[in-house]
Amino acid sequence: MHDSQIPHEAVVISRTQESRSIFSIGLQFTDEELNKQYRFQPGQFNMLYVFGIGEVPISIVSDPQGSDEFIHTIRTVGRVTQILEQLQPGDRLGIRGPFGRGWPLQTLQHRDILVVTGGLGCAPSVSIINYIMLRREQFGRLAIVQGVKHSEDLIWHDHYQQWMQQPDTQVLLAADVATHGWPWHIGLVTELLPQVELDISQAATMLCGPEMMMHATAQMLLESKAKADQIWLSMERNMQCAVGLCGHCQFGPDFVCRDGPVFNYADVQHRLSRRGL
Amino acid sequence: MSFRGFLPRERFDTLFSILHKIGAQCIGPTVKEGAITYAHLSSSAQFPHKVTDQQEPGSYRLTPTTDARWFAWANGPQALKPLVFAPEEILWRSERNATGTIAFTTDAAQMPLTAVIGVRACDLAALALQDQHFLHPQGQDASYASRRRQLILIAVNCTHPSASCFCHATGDGPEVDQDYDLLLDELDHGFAVRCSGATGEQIVQQLSLEPLQPSQLNEIDNANRHAAEQQTRHLPATDLEQVLNTLQESGRWQDIAERCLSCGNCTSVCPSCFCHSQHDVPAADGITSTHVRQWDSCFTQGHSYIHGLVIRNETRFRYRQWLTHKFAGWIRQYGRSGCVGCGRCITWCPVGIDVTEELQGLTEEYNNA
Ligand SMILES: Cc1cc2nc3c(=O)[nH]c(=O)nc-3n(C[C@H](O)[C@H](O)[C@H](O)COP(=O)(O)OP(=O)(O)OC[C@H]3O[C@@H](n4cnc5c(N)ncnc54)[C@H](O)[C@@H]3O)c2cc1C
Numbered sequence: 001m002h003d004s005q006i007p008h009e010a011v012v013i014s015r016t017q018e019s020r021s022i023f024s025i026g027l028q029f030t031d032e033e034l035n036k037q038y039r040f041q042p043g044q045f046n047m048l049y050v051f052g053i054g055e056v057p058i059s060i061v062s063d064p065q066g067s068d069e070f071i072h073t074i075r076t077v078g079r080v081t082q083i084l085e086q087l088q089p090g091d092r093l094g095i096r097g098p099f100g101r102g103w104p105l106q107t108l109q110h111r112d113i114l115v116v117t118g119g120l121g122c123a124p125s126v127s128i129i130n131y132i133m134l135r136r137e138q139f140g141r142l143a144i145v146q147g148v149k150h151s152e153d154l155i156w157h158d159h160y161q162q163w164m165q166q167p168d169t170q171v172l173l174a175a176d177v178a179t180h181g182w183p184w185h186i187g188l189v190t191e192l193l194p195q196v197e198l199d200i201s202q203a204a205t206m207l208c209g210p211e212m213m214m215h216a217t218a219q220m221l222l223e224s225k226a227k228a229d230q231i232w233l234s235m236e237r238n239m240q241c242a243v244g245l246c247g248h249c250q251f252g253p254d255f256v257c258r259d260g261p262v263f264n265y266a267d268v269q270h271r272l273s274r275r276g277l
Numbered sequence: 278m279s280f281r282g283f284l285p286r287e288r289f290d291t292l293f294s295i296l297h298k299i300g301a302q303c304i305g306p307t308v309k310e311g312a313i314t315y316a317h318l319s320s321s322a323q324f325p326h327k328v329t330d331q332q333e334p335g336s337y338r339l340t341p342t343t344d345a346r347w348f349a350w351a352n353g354p355q356a357l358k359p360l361v362f363a364p365e366e367i368l369w370r371s372e373r374n375a376t377g378t379i380a381f382t383t384d385a386a387q388m389p390l391t392a393v394i395g396v397r398a399c400d401l402a403a404l405a406l407q408d409q410h411f412l413h414p415q416g417q418d419a420s421y422a423s424r425r426r427q428l429i430l431i432a433v434n435c436t437h438p439s440a441s442c443f444c445h446a447t448g449d450g451p452e453v454d455q456d457y458d459l460l461l462d463e464l465d466h467g468f469a470v471r472c473s474g475a476t477g478e479q480i481v482q483q484l485s486l487e488p489l490q491p492s493q494l495n496e497i498d499n500a501n502r503h504a505a506e507q508q509t510r511h512l513p514a515t516d517l518e519q520v521l522n523t524l525q526e527s528g529r530w531q532d533i534a535e536r537c538l539s540c541g542n543c544t545s546v547c548p549s550c551f552c553h554s555q556h557d558v559p560a561a562d563g564i565t566s567t568h569v570r571q572w573d574s575c576f577t578q579g580h581s582y583i584h585g586l587v588i589r590n591e592t593r594f595r596y597r598q599w600l601t602h603k604f605a606g607w608i609r610q611y612g613r614s615g616c617v618g619c620g621r622c623i624t625w626c627p628v629g630i631d632v633t634e635e636l637q638g639l640t641e642e643y644n645n646a
C-alpha cells in the first residue's frame with residue numbers, strides 16, 4: 001500500500017484565471033494507473049506540493065464523475081499559493097489525496113438544499129453546487145446564498161447567471177461593500193436568509209466561510225426551525241500531514257483532516273463560535 | 278506473568294551479552310548533563326550509581342545517595358518517545374530534473390533491533406498511547422511503525438517515585454503490568470526477573486537465573502506498594518472531561534497565562550504528545566529537496582496559523598489547548614486520558630506550573646458554580 005504521506009507527481013493540464021487573485025488548475029497524475037484509480041467526493045481535498053517550498057490543502061471543485069482531470073480553484077495568498085499561481089500547462093507538482101470527509105451526498109437526495117457561502121470563491125461549496133447542477137433531477141429546490149466582502153471579489157459571474165436561469169433554483173448575492181452598479185444586496189449574507197424560498201425546517205443546509213459567519217447563519221436557521229443535524233459545514237485549520245498524525249488541524253477533539261473538513265453542525269455547534277480553539 | 282528467577286547483580290552484564298548476541302543495540306539510563314538520560318550503553322557500569330533525582334515544580338536535580346541500587350530514581354526528561362517518534366526526520370525526498378519532472382522517494386526508517394533497559398510503567402503506558410496514534414487503522418505512520426517493531430522493552434519497576442510523579446492516580450503505575458519483554462524488580466543483590474512473549478522467553482532461557490526466595494517476593498511486594506503510597510500528587514477524583522469542557526471560558530486560563538511562558542517545554546517532555554510540523558529543505562543544487570518533519574507544540578504560533586490569522590493567538594488559548602487536549606479531547610480521540618502521570622511537565626516547566634494543581638483549581642471552580 002502506498003504511504004499517503006508521500007506525494008505523487010501530477011501535471012497541469014489546464015489553467016484559468018478566474019479573477020485577479022483567483023485561478024483554477026486542472027491536473028492529472030503522470031502515472032496512468034493512478035488516474036484510473038483516483039476517486040474523490042465533493043468536499044474532500046488534496047495536498048498540493050510545490051517543489052522545494054511545501055504543501056497546502058486545497059479542495060477539489062470538479063465533478064467526481066467528470067473528465068479525467070481534477071480541478072482546484074485557488075486564491076493566491078502566500079508562499080505556496082504564489083508559486084502555484086505561476087504554474088502553466090505542462091508544469092509538474094506533487095499531489096496526495098483525496099483526504100477527509102466530504103458533503104453528505106446520500107442524505108441530500110431528493111431534498112431541498114440551501115448553500116450559504118461567505119468569503120472569496122469558497123471552493124468546498126462550489127463543489128457541491130456543481131454536483132447538484134449536473135444531477136438536477138436527483139434534488140429538490142436549491143437556494144444559493146453567497147456573500148463577499150467587496151463586490152469586486154465575486155468570481156464566476158457567468159456561473160451565477162447560469163444558475164439563476166435553472167428551474168427550482170434561487171441565487172441571492174450580497175457584498176458588504178459594493179461599487180456602483182452592483183445589482184444585488186449590499187450588506188451581510190445573513191440579511192438575505194429571510195428571502196430564501198425554501199422550507200428551512202425541512203431543507204438540508206451546507207455552509208462554508210468564516211467561522212463567525214457560519215455560526216451566525218446557523219443560529220438564524222435554527223430560529224427558522226431548521227434542525228441542527230441537517231446543517232453541515234466545512235472547516236479550515238492548519239494542516240501539515242492531512243492524515244490525522246501531525247495534530248495541527250485539531251478542533252477540540254476532532255482532526256479536521258480526517259473527521260472533517262465537513263462536519264455536522266450538531267456535533268460542533270458548542271465549539272464553533274469559541275475563540276482560540 | 279510469574280517470576281522466572283533471580284539475576285545476581287554481578288552477572289547483570291550477561292544480559293548485555295545476550296542482547297548483543299541476538300543483534301540488539303542496548304539503550305539505557307545513564308547520567309549526562311545533570312540528568313538521567315537514555316543513551317547507548319554497553320555495560321551496567323554506565324548505569325547511574327549512587328544518585329537519585331530530586332524533582333519539584335520547575336526543578337530537577339541529581340543528588341548523591343547511599344543507596345547502591347542502580348535504579349534508585351524516577352525518570353529523566355525523555356525516555357521512549359524520541360526512539361520511536363524521532364525529534365526530526367526526513368519523510369521523503371523530491372528530485373526535479375532538467376525537464377521539470379519530479380520524482381519522490383523515501384528511505385524507510387531503519388533502526389536496528391533496540392533493547393531499552395530501564396523502561397518505567399509510565400513510559401509503557403505512554404508508548405501504548407503513541408501506538409494508538411501513530412499506528413491508527415485509518416493511517417499508520419510508516420517510520421514509527423518500522424521503529425516500533427524493533428523495540429525490546431526491558432522494564433524496571435519504580436521504587437523511588439519523584440515528588441512530581443502521579444502515575445498511581447492515572448492508573449498507569451508505578452508497577453508495570455503491560456507490554457514488556459522483560460520486567461525486573463531491583464533488590465539489594467540483584468534483580469527478580471519476569472518475562473512475556475517469545476523474545477522475553479528467549480532471553481530468560483539464556484540468563485541462567487537462580488531461584489527466588491519467598492522473602493525476596495515479599496520484599497518486592499512491599500516495595501511496589503510503598504512506591505505507590507509515596508506519591509503525593511493526585512488528580513481530582515472527578516470527571517475531568519466534563520470539568521474542562523464546561524470551563525472553557527474560565528478566568529483561570531488567563532490567570533495561568535500570566536505565569537506561562539508559552540515555551541512548550543511541557544509538550545516536548547510529555548511522552549504522549551505527538552504534534553509535529555513539516556517543511557521542505559531545498560538543496561543548493563536546485564535539483565533535490567528533502568521534506569522534513571520535526572516535533573512541534575501547540576504552544577507555538579505556527580501550530581494554529583492559517584493565512585492571515587493565528588487561531589490560538591494568546592497564551593491562555595494555548596495552555597487551554599494543552600490541558601484540554603490531554604485530559605478531555607484525548608478521551609474522545611483514544612478512549613482514555615492522554616496523561617500517564619510521569620510528572621515531567623511539572624518538573625520541566627521553567628516556572629513550575631503544576632497540571633495537578635491547575636486541574637484541582639478548575640475542579641473547585643466547577644463544584645462551586
Ligand atoms: C480543507 C481545506 C481546504 C481548502 N481549500 C482551499 C481551496 O479550495 N482554495 C483555496 O484557495 N484555499 C483553500 N484552502 C486554504 C489554503 O490551504 C491556504 O490558503 C493555503 O494553505 C495558504 O498557503 P500559502 O503558503 O500560500 O500561505 P502562507 O500564509 O504563506 O502560509 C504558509 C503555510 O501555512 C499553512 N496555511 C496557511 N493558511 C492555511 C489555511 N487556510 N489552511 C490550512 N493551512 C494553511 C500552509 O501550510 C501554508 O503553506 C483550504 C484549506 C483547508 C484546510
Ligand code: SF4
Nearest residue numbers: 544550551552575602
Ligand atoms: S495539541 Fe498540544 S497537548 Fe495535544 S498532542 Fe499536540 S502538543 Fe501535545
Ligand code: SF4
Nearest residue numbers: 537538540541543626
Ligand atoms: S506550562 Fe510551563 S512548560 Fe508549558 S509552555 Fe507554559 S511555561 Fe512552558
Ligand code: FES
Nearest residue numbers: 242245246247257
Ligand atoms: S493535518 Fe495533520 S492531523 Fe490533521
